[in-house]
């Protein structure tokens with residue numbers, strides 16, 4: 618039997634019943650004020666019913682001005698609590714862990730959407746983003762922690778801090794974007810400080826068995842592989858997080874940086890000394906073979922994005938067929954409706970090339 622169905626325990630909180638986690642997926646199905654809709658509830662609880670050991674929400678913004686997408690789930694106000702509470706309860710009801718992803722888009726918040734100039738570690742002409750004061754950075758960190766408290770109050774098992782994909786914490790990490798000269802800019806330790814302080818703040822303020830994780834991505838937006846592995850190692854050595862989620866976009870790819878080519882990107886993370894911190898990876902896992910290969914390469918679990926959009930019950934299908942592979946892309950809108958996508962999510966997926974037919 619594949620290791621994919623072995624339970625996975627974490628330093629804190631309940632174990633995950635198998636090695637499948639739903640990757641955070643923006644689905645643009647929330648109401649304008651960030652409250653949960655039935656479409657978003659159905660999309661996520663259907664994945665819990667389909668056998669995912671953990672179900673993560675989409676990126677949920679911790680400040681109104683951190684919104685990155687229309688229809689994004691909010692976690693910046695107590696008004697979001699009723700929806701979040703219903704969601705967490707019903708994911709957990711299925712025996713799946715409920716995890717909320719905490720996000721702030723920073724300079725990637727469309728000005729038209731948030732109505733003010735977006736925030737950024739340093740000013741950016743192209744997006745019209747303005748540099749945050751040191752006080753605003755401290756407020757941002759406090760708002761990540763407040764959002765984690767809200768997730769805890771709503772009954773989630775844990776939160777993931779979104780430090781990937783060029784959003785605000787990644788903007789701090791990026792030497793290309795962050796030109797600050799206070800304690801949040803300059804050295805790698807200073808650029809990573811916002812992430813470390815968010816994690817420490819959540820640890821201090823949330824219950825002892827709250828599962829806390831970080832998502833990083835090692836490429837684009839000014840990321841240097843050597844810096845991202847150093848941050849990953851520090852997070853693992855500190856042991857304040859329960860898992861690290863590496864968003865690789867393709868688990869089999871090699872690094873873009875010439876100096877690091879010759880082996881796969883994933884191996885730079887599996888080789889770190891992770892202690893009790895668990896390691897998960899995401900990127901084009903569309904079949905049982907690739908999911909198993911990730912575990913064989915030393916990962917603890919896999920995160921499925923598009924594969925989980927295509928099959929709400931991907932884990933159950935793999936359990937029943939060890940050679941399972943996802944349907945060929947593109948698929949029809951009707952097919953995706955059958956997998957629990959509402960109209961807004963369908964429209965959003967049409968913007969992903971080659972996904973929806975027609």
Ligand SMILES: Cc1cc2nc3c(=O)[nH]c(=O)nc-3n(C[C@H](O)[C@H](O)[C@H](O)COP(=O)(O)O)c2cc1C
Pocket residue numbers: 640641642643644675676718779781782832864865866867899900901902920921922923924966969
């Ligand atoms: C439609 C869509 C929405 C996404 N939204 C998020 C998000 O909210 N937060 C995040 O960290 N990553 C997001 N991602 C990235 C996925 O979590 C995942 O890392 C990536 O898609 C690679 O996995 P896959 O090849 O299995 O889709 C998104 C990806 C897709 C396709």
